[in-house]
Amino acid sequence: MSELQRIAEELDAADPLAGVRGSFVLDDVTYLDGNSLGALPAHVPARVEDVVRRQWGELRIRSWEESGWWTAPERIGDRIAPLVGAAAGQVVVGDSTSVNVFKALVAAVRMAQEDGRSGAGAGPVRDEILVDATTFPTDGYIAESAARMTGCALRPVAPAEVPGALGDRTAAVLLNHVDYRSGRLHDLPGLTAAVHAAGAYAVWDLCHSAGALPVGLDEHGVDLAVGCTYKYLNGGPGSPAYLYVRRDLQPRFDSPLPGWNSHAEPFGMRSDYAPASGALRGRVGTPDILSLLALDAALDVWDEDGVSVAAVRAKSLALTDFFLRCVEAYVPDGRVESGTPAAHGERGSQVALRCDDAGEVMKRLIERGVVGDYRAPDVLRFGFTPLYVGFADVERAARVLARTLAG
Numbered sequence: 001m002s003e004l005q006r007i008a009e010e011l012d013a014a015d016p017l018a019g020v021r022g023s024f025v026l027d028d029v030t031y032l033d034g035n036s037l038g039a040l041p042a043h044v045p046a047r048v049e050d051v052v053r054r055q056w057g058e059l060r061i062r063s064w065e066e067s068g069w070w071t072a073p074e075r076i077g078d079r080i081a082p083l084v085g086a087a088a089g090q091v092v093v094g095d096s097t098s099v100n101v102f103k104a105l106v107a108a109v110r111m112a113q114e115d116g117r118s119g120a121g122a123g124p125v126r127d128e129i130l131v132d133a134t135t136f137p138t139d140g141y142i143a144e145s146a147a148r149m150t151g152c153a154l155r156p157v158a159p160a161e162v163p164g165a166l167g168d169r170t171a172a173v174l175l176n177h178v179d180y181r182s183g184r185l186h187d188l189p190g191l192t193a194a195v196h197a198a199g200a201y202a203v204w205d206l207c208h209s210a211g212a213l214p215v216g217l218d219e220h221g222v223d224l225a226v227g228c229t230y231k232y233l234n235g236g237p238g239s240p241a242y243l244y245v246r247r248d249l250q251p252r253f254d255s256p257l258p259g260w261n262s263h264a265e266p267f268g269m270r271s272d273y274a275p276a277s278g279a280l281r282g283r284v285g286t287p288d289i290l291s292l293l294a295l296d297a298a299l300d301v302w303d304e305d306g307v308s309v310a311a312v313r314a315k316s317l318a319l320t321d322f323f324l325r326c327v328e329a330y331v332p333d334g335r336v337e338s339g340t341p342a343a344h345g346e347r348g349s350q351v352a353l354r355c356d357d358a359g360e361v362m363k364r365l366i367e368r369g370v371v372g373d374y375r376a377p378d379v380l381r382f383g384f385t386p387l388y389v390g391f392a393d394v395e396r397a398a399r400v401l402a403r404t405l406a407g
Contacts (some may be wrong), residue, residue: 004326004395011322011391017315020305024234024388030370030397035180035208035350035383038234038298047297051290072292073261073283079299080233080242083309084206084225085216090247092282093229093292097207097241099257100226101142103282104243105129105174106256108201108224109150111249112171115199126171126200127152132159136180139205143174149256159186166198173200177215178208178348181375183340185213185348189220196221207231212349212385213313217244224249232349232385235295243282250278259284301387315386316349319394323351323382326398335405339379350383353401361404370400 001009012018025040055063064070077091084091095103112126131143133156140156147154150171157165159175166173173195178185188204195202204225209215211232217225225244229235245253255275260266261283264274275281301307324338339352355361355378362374372382382397 004329005392008322008391008395011318015315015390017307017311017386018390020301020307021388021390023301023305026388028369030393030400032370032372032382032384032389032393032397034234034385034389035212035231035381036373037230037237038232038385039388040236041234041298041301043300044236044294044297048290048294051293056289069287069289069293072289072296073287074278074280076292076296076299077242077279079296079302080210080229081244083215083233083302084210084227084244085214085220086218086244087247090218090250090279091242091244092279093242093295094240094261094283094287095243097205097226097228098138098142099284100241100243100282101139101174101203101205102146103255103257103284104203104224104226104245105143105146105172106150107245107253108172108203109146109152110254111252112199112201113150114252124168126169128167128169128171129154130157130162130165130170130173131155132175132205133157134159134179134181135174135176135205136207139174139176146256159191162191163194166194166200168199170195170198170200172203174203174205176205176208178212178350180208181339181379181381182352183208183348183350183381185209185341185346188215188222192220192222208348208350211309211312212316214309217246222246229295229298231383233295234298234301234385234387236291236298239291239295239298240288243279245279245282250281253281255281255284257284261285261287307387312386316384317344317347319384319386319389319391320347320349320351322391323384323394323398326395327353327401330398330402331405332402336380336401349385350381353380353382354378355380355405361401364404365397365400368400368404370397372397 055067076093078088081091192202201223206227210227229239336353336355358378
């Protein structure tokens, strides 16, 4: 046994979250791709079977009330809320991340433009959207469409350059909390404050942070936020996303997708639209019940195992630190280069390593039982989900990486 293997054993023995691993369906594969798709919580299949066989198969239409289907989007939203630092009544679950980005961004621009019209004096028209230049592509596509729809110009800006790019024409800023390629953690409190100082609205994409680290939406006064649930929240492939609308903004939230589910009287079947109160304004159409209730079951892990976001963050940093230490020890100099910040305050829960022929390297890693993923042109991504990844997994991944690079 090597020194690093011995250290990994000691760290696993002392890990307060080690017992949570048993709540997931895992095998001998070292799974470091939870930042793309989380592992299956072991109790979810039985819960989904109940939804299908009893709630749908036996109760049928009665389940909308008797099984709580109708209120599931806001009920499950309240379960996600503490994981992103929000009080109840501000998160609604449904639709995809892309759809929720569209809702949030258009609503933010509409509020900013309304502010300009209702002020004491007519100021400059808020006709500019800033978007994270390093964003996941779909956010950029949605931002471009939202800009066309609202008559705004779209300016891609690196997150660090946002404070200097803000102006009196800025309506909204769309940012990622964690960069999907590098794992860099951006300054949500500081950037939100800068956006507010400019009189604009901040929209945050939390896909790579929710369930992995503290977010603090309420604490930092974030206006609107969106995120997926199939990564660190382990909701399953295609599980619905969520939308956060800060409580004091809810009466002004003007969704560009006003559906019957967000109507004040959804069963009134009125021809004119009157929005519901609260975060329910973020609903659109009929909820995806099967995937929504699979997510509901997956969230039990946080409650039943007594897991805190603070404990998850502490283990995440320890895992990524140890992985980088093992890579440095095992991989010959010059074969890989870390693209993830070393500073804890700038790191999410993944490590990105750059290397030649990264796509082929990742293919060979997967064949050898270490599952990460590849991002063009040269990035090996390794995601660390503290609920089920251990330190022995980390050491093994680095050791197999070294052997793979050696040929």
